[in-house]
Amino acid sequence: LRNKVFLFSGLMLILIVLIILRLSSSITSSLTKLVKQANRYSAGDFDFKIDESSGPEEIRTLSKSFNNMGGAIIQQIEEIRSTTAQKESYRQELVIASKIQQSIVPQVFPPFPELADRIDLFGLMRPAREVGGDFFDFFKVAGGKIALVIGDVSGKGAPSSLFMAMTRMLVREIAERGLQPAEVMRRANHMLAMDNRASMFVTMIFGYYDIDTGVLRLVCAGHNPPLILSENGQTREIAVPVNLPLGAMPKTHYVPFDITLSPGETLVLYTDGVTEATEKCNEYGLDRFRSKLAGFGKTDCVTVAKSVLSDIDDFCFSEGQFDDITLLLLKRLPDVGKAPVSTMRVEDSIRLLLPAKTEILHNVATLARSFAKEIGFDDIEADRIVIALDEIVTNVIMHAYPPGSKEIIQVRLIPLDNGLRATVIDYGRPFDFEEKVQRYDGKATIDQPVGGIGLFLARKFADEIFYEPETFEGNKLSFIKYVK
DSSP states (O other), X not given: OHHHHHHHHHHHHHHHHHHHHHHHHHHHHHHHHHHHXXXXXHTTOTTOOOOSSSSOHHHHHHHHHHHHHHHHHHHHHHHHHHHHHHHHHHHHHHHHHHHHHHHHSOOOSSSOGGGTTXXXXXXXXXXXXXXXXXXXXXXXXXXXXXXXXXXEESSOHHHHHHHHHHHHHHHHHHHTTTOOHHHHHHHHHHHHHTTOTTOOOXXXXXXXXXXXXXXXXXEEESOOOOEEEOTTSOEEEOOOOOOOOBTSSSSOOOOEEEEEOOTTOEEEEEOHHHHTOEETTEEOHHHHHHHHHGGGTTSOHHHHHHHHHXXXXXXXXXXXXXXXXXXXXXEEOSSOOOOOOOXXXXXXXXXXXXXXXXXXXXXXXXXXXXXXXXXXXXXHHHHHHHHHHHHHHHHHHHHTSOTTOOXXXXXXXXXXXTEEEEEEEEOSOOOOHHHHHTTOOSOOOTTOOXXXXXXXXXHHHOSXXXXXXXXXXXXXXXXXXXXX
């Protein structure tokens, strides 16, 4: 009996050991597969799947979870790739938009080489993001003046940059009509306020600088008041009439103000990105800005602007730039020569829209002679004005449009304080003004090329003549005659 019991116990022990080995093998083999799959995941192979049908229920459930996790990781990777591609595309678009925006603001300095001995003009604009809502601009207007613009659109980023571009285009187009600064702002505000569903607005300073007198006529639409920097380093803030920003409310009228720059003084226009630059809750501030300017009373505008920008960067070193920064500086250089004053009197000007036919020449001549006589020209000078205008209008009628066309031309007669300006505008083909001018010099020869005599007469009888092809308004040929 004892032998039988020992034999039976031994067999039972062997069986139990075999069962335990079988069970442990089934468990460890499944766990080994899970470990291998985890190793594959760590290597980036998320497509690998393990068998979900073998092993205990817990192991099968765990295997299914592993396989689902691999699929989810693959889906997340694809989504990240797609999002990254979209962000990269958006970033590239913003880079292109930034380049376009930078090309909108003036980049060439000095901007008017012929005035380099009379004014020093410089501006810079650095957006806080790829694109921004700040801008500045300057351009010549009728009467020998320079228009100055600086603005700051509400908000930041792409929407502000689009609103900025539209505002700049509007102001330029309206200013080129020869209107006064307050009227330019009124019309621009009217256009911006119409259908302004985004409720955006732009603060702005706009005006004209008279090179001869140093007088600035400006309009401030909710913008930071300008500063005047003298040669001795003193700065003063100009008190400005309170006006609403452009686009804020329709039917708004704007009040201008005048500043006279003495020789050596600098007009400083800026946006709030300068004074509101922040470092640990402390603003750069107007006082620090004026203190920085004080050391550059006799310095050129480029150095002043870049030094201020560098000082702001030093101040905001840890937090970086929060808002767009824009500066526009105009310095009246000392010992400027006196040139003939030719201020426009727009309220007395005449504007005619006429068919491009030779039948209008008599009426244009009669009106021009009467207009010249009222200004103060004698009979001889009035006749010369008529001849010059007649030749220009004839050339436009004969050469700007195809024969038999029903196009129109525009004739403007604008009185100046000491003379008259006549402009003929057409909408046809532009021509090479310099080449036409050189065709005839007053000495006819046998092989004389056709053309050029009309421009020769116009140049002979006018004090100044210039051609502006393909402007916003069309091709403009103008001449100025001064009262002797």
